[in-house]
Amino acid sequence: MAGGTVRRRxxxxxxxxxxxSEESPLVRWLLIGIALxxxxxxxxxxxxxxxxxxxxxxxxxxxxxxxxxxxxAAIRLTxxxxxxxxxxxxxxxxxxxxxIAKFDFRGKTLLITLIDLPFSVSPxxxxxxxxxxxxMQGYFGEWLMDRDIRIIFAVPGIALATVFITFxxxxxxxxxxxxxxGSDQEQAALTLGATGxxxxxxxxxxxxxxxxxxxxxxCNSRAMGEFGAVSVVSxxxxxxxxxxxxxxxxxxxxxQGPAAFAVASLLALLALLTLFLxxxxxxxxxxxxxxxxxxxxxxxxxxxxxxx
Amino acid sequence: xxxxxxxxxxRFGDVTAVDDVSFTVAEGELxxxxxxxxxxxxxxxxxxxxxxxxxxxxxxIRGRRMNDVPVQQRNIxxxxxxxALFRTMSVADNIAFGLKIRKWPKSDTAARVExxxxxxxxxxxxxxxxxxxxxxxRQRVAIARALAPKPSxxxxxxxxxxxxxxxxxxxxxxxxxxxxxxxxxxxxVTHDQEEAMEVSNRxxxxxxxxxEQIGAPRAVYEQPDNEFVARFIGVLNVLELRVExxxxxxxxxxxxxxxxxxxxTLRLGFRPYAVQLSPNVGEHRYRAVIKHVxxxxxxxxxxxxTPSGLVLRTRITKDEFTRLxxxxxxxxxxxxxxYRVLARAGESLPAEVxxxxxxxxxxxxx
Numbered sequence: 001m002a003g004g005t006v007r008r009r010x011x012x013x014x015x016x017x018x019x020x021s022e023e024s025p026l027v028r029w030l031l032i033g034i035a036l037x038x039x040x041x042x043x044x045x046x047x048x049x050x051x052x053x054x055x056x057x058x059x060x061x062x063x064x065x066x067x068x069x070x071x072x073a074a075i076r077l078t079x080x081x082x083x084x085x086x087x088x089x090x091x092x093x094x095x096x097x098x099x100i101a102k103f104d105f106r107g108k109t110l111l112i113t114l115i116d117l118p119f120s121v122s123p124x125x126x127x128x129x130x131x132x133x134x135x136m137q138g139y140f141g142e143w144l145m146d147r148d149i150r151i152i153f154a155v156p157g158i159a160l161a162t163v164f165i166t167f168x169x170x171x172x173x174x175x176x177x178x179x180x181x182g183s184d185q186e187q188a189a190l191t192l193g194a195t196g197x198x199x200x201x202x203x204x205x206x207x208x209x210x211x212x213x214x215x216x217x218x219c220n221s222r223a224m225g226e227f228g229a230v231s232v233v234s235x236x237x238x239x240x241x242x243x244x245x246x247x248x249x250x251x252x253x254x255x256q257g258p259a260a261f262a263v264a265s266l267l268a269l270l271a272l273l274t275l276f277l278x279x280x281x282x283x284x285x286x287x288x289x290x291x292x293x294x295x296x297x298x299x300x301x302x303x304x305x306x307x308x
Numbered sequence: 309x310x311x312x313x314x315x316x317x318x319r320f321g322d323v324t325a326v327d328d329v330s331f332t333v334a335e336g337e338l339x340x341x342x343x344x345x346x347x348x349x350x351x352x353x354x355x356x357x358x359x360x361x362x363x364x365x366x367x368x369i370r371g372r373r374m375n376d377v378p379v380q381q382r383n384i385x386x387x388x389x390x391x392a393l394f395r396t397m398s399v400a401d402n403i404a405f406g407l408k409i410r411k412w413p414k415s416d417t418a419a420r421v422e423x424x425x426x427x428x429x430x431x432x433x434x435x436x437x438x439x440x441x442x443x444x445x446r447q448r449v450a451i452a453r454a455l456a457p458k459p460s461x462x463x464x465x466x467x468x469x470x471x472x473x474x475x476x477x478x479x480x481x482x483x484x485x486x487x488x489x490x491x492x493x494x495x496x497v498t499h500d501q502e503e504a505m506e507v508s509n510r511x512x513x514x515x516x517x518x519x520e521q522i523g524a525p526r527a528v529y530e531q532p533d534n535e536f537v538a539r540f541i542g543v544l545n546v547l548e549l550r551v552e553x554x555x556x557x558x559x560x561x562x563x564x565x566x567x568x569x570x571x572x573t574l575r576l577g578f579r580p581y582a583v584q585l586s587p588n589v590g591e592h593r594y595r596a597v598i599k600h601v602x603x604x605x606x607x608x609x610x611x612x613x614t615p616s617g618l619v620l621r622t623r624i625t626k627d628e629f630t631r632l633x634x635x636x637x638x639x640x641x642x643x644x645x646x647y648r649v650l651a652r653a654g655e656s657l658p659a660e661v662x663x664x665x666x667x668x669x670x671x672x673x674x
Contacts, residue, residue, distance in 0.1 A: 192406035193409045193457065203396075
């Protein structure tokens with residue numbers, strides 16, 4: 001009985017508020033139209049254009065542009081850099097998120113702020129920092145020269161810059177999830193005899209896996225797509241230190257439009273795949289969070305449905 | 309002795325959460341750690357489990373000093389207030405976790421899980437996930453998981469805190485039956501004195517990190533060691549009286565001075581059931597009006613107000629209430645059959661609380 005009245009009251013309440021906020025059809029269509037037009041002109045059209053331009057001279061040319069040795073080298077380097085920076089950031093992200101979510105320590109706020117630094121610093125500045133540190137005229141330049149170690153204008157520099165740029169992605173994703181979960185489950189595992197590592201592997205990791213995957217794909221897409229910082233440290237040596245974005249720029253500057261777009265189309269495909277995975281993971285995570293929420297509230301089922 | 313605490317203390321920075329606590333729990337006992345929140349009872353439980361390390365004293369489980377033994381090797385079962393079920397694992401996997409960690413053979417693990425599911429009334433729920441269970445079911449899974457590896461002691465932190473009142477009563481009864489059946493040494497934390505009285509063999513009462521009293525439910529109720537225990541266990545009317553002309557007095561209520569000097573104050577307390585009521589205003593010493601009647605079931609709680617405005621709480625059975633033809637607003641007379649002196653002015657608290665004073669000898673006719 002009581003449930004019925006409450007339901008009716010809230011029902012009429014939402015109805016009223018809907019009526020109050022309802023706009024005239026003209027305004028509604030206008031707003032939707034503007035939003036769609038914007039998306040079409042600024043997002044969809046360029047994307048379609050990338051593929052159209054890439055295929056402008058036909059599939060054989062498209063394929064030839066992709067398997068060109070310099071392009072292949074760029075693709076390989078991009079994959080290598082991602083393969084280095086993503087695992088590093090996963091390890092760092094897990095460690096930082098664990099520390100921030102589960103312990104209290106001095107400098108915690110500082111750590112959180114520092115994690116965000118790559119978001120707030122221009123990528124070019126980030127690249128220059130590494131040049132100043134490890135470049136020929138840099139602080140460690142001479143020392144490195146003496147030992148014949150090349151960082152700037154070489155793969156290590158590109159990897160370093162990419163690690164720096166992608167630094168926040170995994171940690172940022174995990175911190176709120178771990179904070180929300182607290183450490184009860186981990187403590188329970190300990191009381192059941194699990195070691196720290198077993199606890200991490202069987203309890204912590206599974207409960208953050210969707211967030212972690214989400215962070216990884218964002219991190220990966222940025223690692224492969226980064227231009228600014230990498231451009232500063234790479235030296236643009238064709239076939240050696242060109243990543244995919246750098247290769248696209250170079251081809252474009254050399255007026256090889258279709259070839260540039262062919263490589264760009266790979267990055268666009270990566271973006272589409274990332275978007276798809278991101279949406280899927282968000283949905284998955286949302287579902288698990290809702291489930292976890294339901295788990296906190298006492299007795300979701302027996303009260304609502306069975307009472308007359 | 310199953311569990312032994314010897315002068316255990318725990319400090320967090322400048323805060324002393326547990327201060328020089330010693331008690332023992334016998335094999336197979338069901339003991340409640342009772343006290344207001346912040347009393348240190350959960351810290352004591354966590355120290356027994358090994359989730360906190362004591363800053364002083366020794367913790368001994370089955371004759372072995374446990375201070376330096378990590379939580380994993382203490383062979384305890386711990387049930388968290390939030391249950392802390394592994395939400396990415398099914399009910400069966402939750403229960404099997406401790407067995408997998410201990411590398412039980414697969415067939416033994418499966419048999420043990422099946423046995424526990426049955427014992428805990430969770431048959432058919434093994435493949436469910438924690439979020440698909442009701443609060444009561446979740447709690448049973450948490451206890452089953454803790455008991456699966458056959459721990460030497462079972463520790464529960466506020467086991468009934470997170471479920472609603474109706475289920476709580478069921479769970480209490482169920483815990484008592486479970487304990488009878490398994491006979492595993494059990495220590496649980498609660499802030500609910502009724503729960504502690506009803507469920508446990510013995511109660512350990514804490515307040516502000518100190519152990520106030522330990523004893524059987526009936527003993528702590530009937531012979532509280534101090535005012536804190538007396539007030540915390542059950543309802544107590546506390547009066548602060550002043551000694552004038554050799555009699556302790558508060559408004560119209562008078563008591564013998566109990567050795568207190570002229571002008572001193574005296575605190576005494578009496579249980580609601582110690583108040584004897586009569587509808588005949590001339591029958592007992594004091595007069596009052598029944599201001600409120602609260603229906604509690606078999607018992608009624610009455611609030612009496614004396615002509616001078618003093619409010620006293622009493623309890624009376626429903627039958628007696630009917631027999632005496634009482635009603636809210638009635639004028640009655642009453643007397644206080646027994647009371648305790650809690651403290652005299654200038655004394656530290658644990659005063660002469662051991663003796664129960666019968667007012668009968670004090671005379672009623674005055």
